[in-house]
Amino acid sequence: MIEQFDAIVVGAGMSGNAAAYTLASQGLKVLQLERGEYPGSKNVQGAIMYANMLEKIIPDFRDDAPLERHLVEQRLWVLDDTSHTGIHYRSDDFNEAKPNRYTIIRAQFDKWFSRKVREAGATVLCETTATELVRDGNGKVIGVRTDRAGGVVFANVVVLAEGVSGLLGTRAGLREMPKPETVALAVKEMHFLPEEVIGQRFGVKGDEGCVIEAVGTISRSMAGLGFLYTNKESISLGIGCLVSDFAATMESPSALLDAMKNHPSIRPLIAGSEVKEYAAHLIPEGGYKAIPQLFGDGWVIVGDAAQLNNAIHREGSNLAMTSGRVAAEAIIKVKSRNGPMTKANLALYKTMLDDSFVIKDLKKYKDMPALLHTNSSNFFDSYPRLMSHAAQNFMRVDGTPKIEKEKNTTAAFINARSRWGLVSDAVRLALAWR
Amino acid sequence: MTIAVTKVRVEDKLYQNRYLVDSGRPHIIVRPHDKPSANLLALTYVCPAKCYELNDKGQVEITADGCMECGTCRILCEKGGDIEWNYPRGGFGVLFKFG
Numbered sequence: 317m318i319e320q321f322d323a324i325v326v327g328a329g330m331s332g333n334a335a336a337y338t339l340a341s342q343g344l345k346v347l348q349l350e351r352g353e354y355p356g357s358k359n360v361q362g363a364i365m366y367a368n369m370l371e372k373i374i375p376d377f378r379d380d381a382p383l384e385r386h387l388v389e390q391r392l393w394v395l396d397d398t399s400h401t402g403i404h405y406r407s408d409d410f411n412e413a414k415p416n417r418y419t420i421i422r423a424q425f426d427k428w429f430s431r432k433v434r435e436a437g438a439t440v441l442c443e444t445t446a447t448e449l450v451r452d453g454n455g456k457v458i459g460v461r462t463d464r465a466g467g468v469v470f471a472n473v474v475v476l477a478e479g480v481s482g483l484l485g486t487r488a489g490l491r492e493m494p495k496p497e498t499v500a501l502a503v504k505e506m507h508f509l510p511e512e513v514i515g516q517r518f519g520v521k522g523d524e525g526c527v528i529e530a531v532g533t534i535s536r537s538m539a540g541l542g543f544l545y546t547n548k549e550s551i552s553l554g555i556g557c558l559v560s561d562f563a564a565t566m567e568s569p570s571a572l573l574d575a576m577k578n579h580p581s582i583r584p585l586i587a588g589s590e591v592k593e594y595a596a597h598l599i600p601e602g603g604y605k606a607i608p609q610l611f612g613d614g615w616v617i618v619g620d621a622a623q624l625n626n627a628i629h630r631e632g633s634n635l636a637m638t639s640g641r642v643a644a645e646a647i648i649k650v651k652s653r654n655g656p657m658t659k660a661n662l663a664l665y666k667t668m669l670d671d672s673f674v675i676k677d678l679k680k681y682k683d684m685p686a687l688l689h690t691n692s693s694n695f696f697d698s699y700p701r702l703m704s705h706a707a708q709n710f711m712r713v714d715g716t717p718k719i720e721k722e723k724n725t726t727a728a729f730i731n732a733r734s735r736w737g738l739v740s741d742a743v744r745l746a747l748a749w750r
Numbered sequence: 751m752t753i754a755v756t757k758v759r760v761e762d763k764l765y766q767n768r769y770l771v772d773s774g775r776p777h778i779i780v781r782p783h784d785k786p787s788a789n790l791l792a793l794t795y796v797c798p799a800k801c802y803e804l805n806d807k808g809q810v811e812i813t814a815d816g817c818m819e820c821g822t823c824r825i826l827c828e829k830g831g832d833i834e835w836n837y838p839r840g841g842f843g844v845l846f847k848f849g
């Protein structure tokens with residue numbers, strides 16, 4: 317097939333669908349390739365989906381998108397081996413007409429999004445892996461080779477929305493392969509329970525949902541995060557830690573997940589559930605400093621493939637959707653003034669993205685990944701243990717004078733980490749957070 | 751409501767998953783070696799699907815059938831030349847029902 321498209325989008329995840337939808341709905345001739353049997357069959361997410369970023373693409377998505385629960389409560393737990401210390405935030409304000417955040421199930425959500433892309437006029441080819449970028453004599457990307465017989469397809473611009481472990485961009489030398497210390501490996505299970513049981517256990521009714529994020533000894537001194545997200549009839553439960561930490565500790569991810577499920581604070585929440593899937597996926601964690609060159613002659617990179625992921629707030633799908641939409645808008649602008657898809661013209665994508673929350677947020681936390689990576693045993697083991705010790709000391713009534721209790725708590729912190737260590741961690745954390 | 755969470759073997763976990771195996775065309779290959787590198791050895795623990803195993807001769811082998819295509823082994827071992835990593839052909843491999 318020698319057919320020329322305005323744009324080829326590689327991947328039908330969050331970023332690819334946002335890009336393909338935006339391009340096709342403006343009348344561009346779009347081909348989208350997805351290696352999975354159906355969109356979503358290769359994708360894994362927690363998954364919290366942020367309404368605002370989807371609304372900017374499909375304003376009335378609430379009418380028919382497969383949404384699980386809208387979130388009214390979020391818990392942040394610091395765990396040691398037997399306890400959790402937590403902050404819970406719950407507000408009835410989240411029970412609004414157009415809720416702000418929802419849980420979703422990616423396989424279902426991606427199928428829906430892909431249907432919208434088709435309806436907007438794009439050609440979507442599933443079960444098709446793009447294997448190589450095709451370039452002209454000057455190095456400009458002019459299409460992709462696929463694993464279909466005779467499968468070279470051409471376009472003025474290629475949108476690489478291939479996700480964190482995409483092969484095309486790295487093989488073509490457009491970007492580096494992620495390093496073990498800039499990606500986390502997450503494992504996740506789907507635990508099924510009746511809707512009412514989930515409602516009772518998490519204190520929510522109807523479509524309301526609650527999520528728990530957990531740090532502490534469950535990650536065994538590795539930089540990591542555990543999560544429990546309520547869906548309508550299931551709980552998504554998982555944990556992710558840096559690949560470099562996994563390699564150094566040789567911990568088994570599935571054993572880590574099992575241990576997390578056995579934690580006394582978590583076990584009762586999933587008791588009696590039926591597990592129907594076990595999944596694994598990488599998450600880009602390198603932040604601002606790991607963002608590659610985003611555009612070139614005939615190509616742009618969006619979403620996880622460009623490391624556009626905010627690990628601190630565990631936001632990724634919204635950055636993916638936004639970068640996909642912004643890239644598409646830039647392409648549309650270039651095309652509308654009859655400009656060729658050159659590096660100079662596509663720089664517009666970077667300019668527009670720099671101006672969005674995507675780059676602003678990642679810039680804000682540019683020093684966090686390095687801090688957490690080099691200090692993981694303090695942040696993920698010592699401090700959680702100390703916090704639990706302090707809380708227990710505070711709550712246990714045993715005739716010890718309060719002044720002694722306070723001294724005891726302070727001494728425990730200093731013993732574990734030294735005054736200097738505590739102050740320097742606090743300062744570094746504050747600077748990185750700023 | 752009382753079934754305690756017990757340790758499940760990884761094989762049993764993978765049994766829940768849907769796969770379309772491309773028989774005879776493994777998408778990941780371990781290059782022949784005498785002694786595995788540290789990262790290759792780590793994969794016998796770190797691969798979430800336990801695809802990597804040590805054989806009698808102390809070499810690392812892969813059975814990629816249960817692979818969830820996470821890419822961890824690629825990140826750890828492709829650069830050093832321990833393995834060759836590809837996606838399965840379009841449509842094959844793991845098919846997440848929920849994801």
Ligand SMILES: Cc1cc2nc3c(=O)[nH]c(=O)nc-3n(C[C@H](O)[C@H](O)[C@H](O)COP(=O)(O)OP(=O)(O)OC[C@H]3O[C@@H](n4cnc5c(N)ncnc54)[C@H](O)[C@@H]3O)c2cc1C
Binds near residue numbers: 477502630634
């Ligand atoms: C466990 C976990 C929990 C998460 N939780 C959250 C959360 O709660 N909230 C949030 O906002 N984000 C979360 N994220 C991050 C979020 O999932 C990602 O940021 C988002 O999916 C990125 O979208 P993407 O389109 O860039 O990539 P993906 O969604 O990964 O899509 C890439 C697509 O490209 C396809 N593809 C790749 N290569 C090729 C090829 N050569 N040919 C054809 N097709 C190809 C893939 O099959 C896939 O469909 C989480 C991630 C994980 C792993």
Ligand code: SF4
Binds near residue numbers: 816823
């Ligand atoms: S891609 Fe992931 S699941 Fe597959 S073999 Fe490599 S580490 Fe294991």
